[in-house]
Amino acid sequence: MNEKEQVAAAILKAMPDLDKSTVMDRLERPKDDKNGDYALPTFFLAKQLHQAPQKIAADLGSKIDQGSFDKVVVAGPYLNFFLKKGKVGAGVLETILNDPEHYGDATLGNGAHVTIDLSSPNIAKPMGMGHLRSTVIGNAIANILAKVGYEPIRINHLGDWGTQFGKLMAAYEMWGDEAAVKADPINTLQKYYVRINTEADTHPEYNDAGREWFKKLESGDKEATRLWKWFRRESLKRFMKIYKMLGVDFDSYNGEAFYNDKMDEILHLLEDKGLLKESRGADIVDLSAYNLNPALIRKSDGATLYITRDLAAALFRKRMYGFKQSLYVVGAEQTNHFAQLKAVLSEMGFTWSKQIHHIPFGLMSLNGKKMSTRKGNIVQLEDVLNDSIKLARQQIAEKNPDLANADEVAKQVGVGAVIFHDLKNERTNAIDFKLEDVVKFEGETGPYVQYARARAESILRKAGKPSFAGEDLTLDDAEAWPVIKQLGQFGETIQRAAENYDPSLIGKYALALAKLFNQYYAHVRILDDHPQKTARLALVQAVSDVLKSSLLLLGVKAPDEM
């Protein structure tokens, strides 16, 4: 029985005609600590009892068994419950220290597979800041789901197919310089890509050339395939460097090209069901029953489209992984696409279309405009990470010049700042990119959380890395209580984050815990002699453990010193 249920039980004992679920629903956690740890507003009883809420609260307060609480206070129409701090606190600390890595675990998932489509950059282009979002949000969701008992499968659905590559090949055919590409593959290819897109405005035949090249690629033309393989290989090399910096691993790199030979089955299935209709020379699936515009499955030139490949991918993933849920961490601008995808799968008779969830996130813009590789209006992720690492290294040189592994810590802090900045706010918020915000290390940032933990670790080192087994961890100073309460809410925070696919809840949790700990640190001399010094150190250890867990869930490293 958790604390809230204990409060509810005490209320029910004093007022037996209430039902438990009502009381659990009405019980709230006051924002202000002075109003207790739990509070029951009594307004909802006023009508049925024909009494003023103030009177109801007073009556209830006099009937309640106060023995199991520190105190129960009637505050006007509210009944405020104060828990026994020492006892509850010791319980929380024992639970954490007993098995820090698994504190907050849950078994909601029962080992069910969840595929997560994340990152999915386009090859032959530099990875921009826009791709950071899908990568770090998807990775954090995967971590969170694993924590509550699912088995996440991270899939990097590389954008390695489509008319865009036809265009790139057409550009390479016209202007390509093999030596230049070899020297700096990504940037050189991007130049060609930008050029052909720019010049296509005045040379519409370039678009046709692009379509032709893609057609050749789809039908297995030797030269087209050679170029494609080369572009893909070089791109992946570069991407891996970034993923290593970010600390993200994937279970699969099957991108769009992987489904090239799996498209026929989809087309046949659609035909067999009589879903495919001809319209303006192309093949579509009518989705007016879903209040959606038609899904274009096959272009008038016979080539397939994004959604055709996504249909094949969805079916493949279901067969391969037997997913219970299939998540797509893709920008909110593709909401319509995923609605269509689900609708077509549903039309095809796949009841598991309901297990598919688009996890949208807000657009990252630059100077208020949509980032676009074609227009060169893009910030490279790698540059931002390097800038941030450099700044972190400078900070270390200033603040902690003797730090042993300074370069490694600078990476953890610099990259941590970038990741945390992306995750701390609600997913769907749009972000206008500002470097100075991303690489900020003060206030509500990743480094703030890392720093709070590094100071905690520093204290523990100075205390000689104490062990707490069998110790009395009763801690009743008023300063410790807010920290302990926050520690106790880790599990429910994780579950909410999992249910809502919302990493920002973990970010906010970690910030709040770090802040509360910093306040504690500023007011209590932990290493001074004190009857509860051991319990205080246990609190420090628990904070460090939980901050570390929180950061790791977000994909942020937690250095012991910085």
Place this chain on the structure above:
RNA sequence: GGGGCGGUAGCUCAGCUGGAUAGAGCAUUCGCCUUCUAAGCGAACGGUCGUGGGUUCGAAUCCCACCCGCCUCACCA
């Protein structure tokens, strides 16, 4: 025009399953390092919660209308 998301302090945001004086960070001003890392702590300043109605004992939160911004609506992904 249809659909989606958003509008809270100068800026960036939290709060939105209705509850007790609307919170935080940044910025500005001012305190705190002979004491566990000042990437920190504290204080001050700062708000018609887009507008107008409605529901309710109670609305930033729920409902309706309107205004503004962004995204999206068949041969890109």
